[in-house]
Amino acid sequence: MQKRKIGRVFEALDRNADGLLEETDFAALTERWAELGDVGPGSPEHVRLIVVMMGWWRTLLAASAGTALDTVTMDDVLGVIDDLGELRNPVTATATTLFDAVDEDGDGLVTATEYRRMIEAWSGRSTDTDEVFPLLDLDGDGLLSRAEFAELWTDFWAGDDPRSPGNWVFGRFELPVPQYQ
Template identity: 60%
Template sequence: MWATLLHMVSELQRRKTALVFTAMDVDSDGFLEREDFAALTERWTDHRGLAPDSPEAAGLSGIMMGWWKTLLAASDVDRDRKVTVEEVLLVVDRLAADTTPVVATATAMFAAIDADGDGRISAAEYRELIETWNGVPTDTDEVFAELDLDGDGYLSEAEFVELWTEFWAGDDPNAAGTWVFGRFELPLFV
């Protein structure tokens, strides 16, 4: 069944999805589970130096665990409370026709990334996001400059929603949103 449905997902979309899936699969078991999102939340709150019982940590947890619930409801085809990359690709295949779910996720993620609540994402806040996903220090200066569509040194919510939507629903290797989670090797034929 999956092979038939996945033929519509391009190689670029597969690579983008695999990049994020691998980063989010904290225990590297090939599945996204509640525990992976809890570990990412803990990594993020630790990175920010937040006390586990602080309102800020609770806010991050709410956003991340909300994303988990949304992903589980949309992707868990066999209802085993685990999500495979193939199940995520089924959702990606449908996003071009209806970007509503990805826009909602973008708005929530923007709030989580905007650590100081000033209504924009700085280069440092973006770096924190990528390092949280990757779990390692990462140079993001070049990518951030490409993502900053208006060149003002920040990502506005509108810019971020556009970039996030392009990443998940788009199929253009030249679009800035392709790189929202960092650089990766493009497929040979895109």
């Protein structure tokens, strides 16, 4: 299941579709997210986004095993993902940073429109999120609170429960068919 859900994220990051992530992929994503909340260059929010996103790049690069110079494969990403259960604090800190970028009006809540813009910034293309947002709205109020977002984000990256709503943070994907023996 992790490979399916992370695969969608990897493909969106891999701008030239060569099966490798590069530092420029992370820098481009950081800038797309900075544009969401109109975070100006040099502002504390912009610096925080850069520190968080490029920190993940350095983590992935350090974990890369025998890949081409300065690139990361899907297997490298999955290797880091396997350890995220023990790294909940950095995952939650990332969620907080991205929540602030996504919360365009700064009201402490993410609307369905703000969520759609986040997904579009991630993928770089227009995306319909009308079906997914209600699955993420854990309390059914039509908004994502900072706590809901952090829980969903952490479940996406560090969880492996196929029933978790966090699986849908970056959109729907086909769940693996259970293998019974």
